[in-house]
Amino acid sequence: xxxxxATGRFTARYPNEGTAPIPVERYTSQxxxxxxxxxxxKRKWLNVGHMMQLxxxxxxxxxxxxxxxxxxxxxxxxxxxxxxxxxxxxxxGVPIAWDQQGHCRGFLTCRFxxxxxxxxxxxxxxxxxxxFPSVDASQNGxxxxxxxxxxxxxxxxxxxxxxxxxxxxxxxVSDHIGxxxxxGFVPAFSYRIDENVNWKTLQEAQLExxxxxxxxEKTLARAVKVDGRQYxxxxxxxxxxxxxxxxxxxxxxxxxxxxxxxxxxxxxxxxAFGAKADKGADGYQFRGSFDFWHIFxxxxxxxxxxxxxxxxxxPVAVDRSIWxxxxxxxxxxxxxxxxxxEYSKVGLRDPMMEDCYTHELMAAQLKSGAKTSLHFQxxxxxxxxxxxxxxxxxxxxA
Amino acid sequence: xxxxxxEGFADLEPWIDWAQPTELLRNHKRWSxxxxxxxxxxxxxxxxxADALSYLNQYPLTGLDATQTRLLHLCLxxxxxxxxxxxxxxxxxxxxxxIDRFVPVHDGWPLGTTGPAMGGAR
Numbered sequence: 001x002x003x004x005x006a007t008g009r010f011t012a013r014y015p016n017e018g019t020a021p022i023p024v025e026r027y028t029s030q031x032x033x034x035x036x037x038x039x040x041x042k043r044k045w046l047n048v049g050h051m052m053q054l055x056x057x058x059x060x061x062x063x064x065x066x067x068x069x070x071x072x073x074x075x076x077x078x079x080x081x082x083x084x085x086x087x088x089x090x091x092x093g094v095p096i097a098w099d100q101q102g103h104c105r106g107f108l109t110c111r112f113x114x115x116x117x118x119x120x121x122x123x124x125x126x127x128x129x130x131x132f133p134s135v136d137a138s139q140n141g142x143x144x145x146x147x148x149x150x151x152x153x154x155x156x157x158x159x160x161x162x163x164x165x166x167x168x169x170x171x172x173v174s175d176h177i178g179x180x181x182x183x184g185f186v187p188a189f190s191y192r193i194d195e196n197v198n199w200k201t202l203q204e205a206q207l208e209x210x211x212x213x214x215x216x217e218k219t220l221a222r223a224v225k226v227d228g229r230q231y232x233x234x235x236x237x238x239x240x241x242x243x244x245x246x247x248x249x250x251x252x253x254x255x256x257x258x259x260x261x262x263x264x265x266x267x268x269x270x271x272a273f274g275a276k277a278d279k280g281a282d283g284y285q286f287r288g289s290f291d292f293w294h295i296f297x298x299x300x301x302x303x304x305x306x307x308x309x310x311x312x313x314x315p316v317a318v319d320r321s322i323w324x325x326x327x328x329x330x331x332x333x334x335x336x337x338x339x340x341x342e343y344s345k346v347g348l349r350d351p352m353m354e355d356c357y358t359h360e361l362m363a364a365q366l367k368s369g370a371k372t373s374l375h376f377q378x379x380x381x382x383x384x385x386x387x388x389x390x391x392x393x394x395x396x397x398a
Numbered sequence: 399x400x401x402x403x404x405e406g407f408a409d410l411e412p413w414i415d416w417a418q419p420t421e422l423l424r425n426h427k428r429w430s431x432x433x434x435x436x437x438x439x440x441x442x443x444x445x446x447x448a449d450a451l452s453y454l455n456q457y458p459l460t461g462l463d464a465t466q467t468r469l470l471h472l473c474l475x476x477x478x479x480x481x482x483x484x485x486x487x488x489x490x491x492x493x494x495x496x497i498d499r500f501v502p503v504h505d506g507w508p509l510g511t512t513g514p515a516m517g518g519a520r
Contacts, residue, residue: 188504189502190502191501191503193499194499195499219481219486256484261448265451332459334455334458335457339451342421343476346481353495353496353500356499358493
């Protein structure tokens with residue numbers, strides 16, 4: 001592959017994204033954060049889970065959405081459909097489900113006073129009903145939230161009436177990502193990190209690979225080794241508010257001994273970052289050694305050969321966010337495969353620990369006010385695109 | 399005295415402290431080891447891990463006995479110590495977030511199953 005010292009490629013392709021410095025205030029201002037909550041998180045479709053969490057009718061999970069001051073209950077009904085509700089009893093507001101995940105036999109009962117709801121959210125039993133003469137059960141079901149499923153990924157929309165359907169929202173990327181064969185994977189790992197950092201700062205290190213040769217000099221850098229040249233993404237493509245990064249294949253990659261051992265026993269780093277088999281005309285077309293899709297505002301899907309992983313970045317406060325990391329592999333059936341998976345997982349984990357360390361240092365320093373703006377270069381186009389997308393929402397333009 | 403590892407793997411007995419059952423504990427072990435200990439464990443596992451995994455592959459992952467499970471945990475610890483030896487060259491790199499805040503939620507999942515157990519309170 002020809003990798004030139006290309007400059008300004010993406011700026012030329014996407015002139016509307018601009019080149020101006022970015023105000024620091026977007027990362028530190030409480031007012032701006034409040035606008036993000038209402039203009040972004042209470043309007044756009046948000047990924048909250050995967051159908052693998054709801055394998056059987058009656059399965060449910062609870063997800064805390066701090067950004068909207070609510071916990072949501074996502075439940076698969078007897079009819080197989082997935083529905084989402086505020087996790088809140090109509091009697092006095094107690095959460096209906098207290099476990100983070102569970103299974104019910106078609107009904108959920110409030111632990112406080114025994115009101116019962118079915119999996120469509122209908123209130124089917126009011127305890128001591130004669131003492132609630134003013135309560136009309138048909139008007140007091142669980143408060144529903146718009147919910148949709150795409151390729152197994154479960155999304156919710158907190159708007160009373162979403163401006164777009166989930167299909168419309170994902171239309172710019174769905175035909176691309178949808179070519180990836182998501183079948184045959186199971187949850188393999190999950191991390192949760194509670195960080196003192198703005199949610200955009202947290203995401204930005206994942207929206208550019210240019211920092212890999214620097215920050216991850218000891219770890220990931222070898223998988224993107226660029227001999228004597230500047231780092232150049234193999235692709236950056238913007239699709240509406242969404243986008244994708246293609247990671248450049250290394251000029252040279254000598255797997256360390258443990259990587260070679262792992263590759264003898266299962267799918268690991270060597271295969272995942274290696275040359276991609278041709279998936280045919282209808283198959284997924286890799287743009288790089290791995291492709292990292294960003295679904296606005298806070299969801300990532302990383303596609304590799306033989307595994308995929310997701311990030312969900314949840315704002316808690318202007319300076320605090322939760323990073324959920326989930327990895328999916330083919331089912332592991334023996335010790336060798338488990339070892340290969342462990343090695344691959346640790347290889348992804350440690351660079352992300354380096355990212356986290358950096359996030360908190362940055363977030364603390366941005367508060368100083370010493371700088372009023374930040375700079376993004378051409379290879380940081382997807383970082384700029386996130387900030388631009390958020391700002392368009394805040395200004396009522398997207 | 400009965401060995402804590404399967405027959406044929408007694409040479410790994412001096413390294414049994416590395417046989418920790420969760421990622422959190424294996425990572426703690428990695429960070430608390432000296433470089434000399436890390437290099438010693440890494441070196442012997444480079445020689446023995448392929449044999450150990452080939453041996454363990456004869457058995458269903460969910461049916462391993464206690465000695466086999468310890469051997470598996472030694473192999474998984476290689477994934478951690480490999481970072482010390484192959485990447486950082488030191489057990490305690492300075493600019494890395496601690497695992498106590500980078501919580502491996504999957505440590506609570508049953509071994510060799512398809513993801514999290516249902517119905518657990520957290």
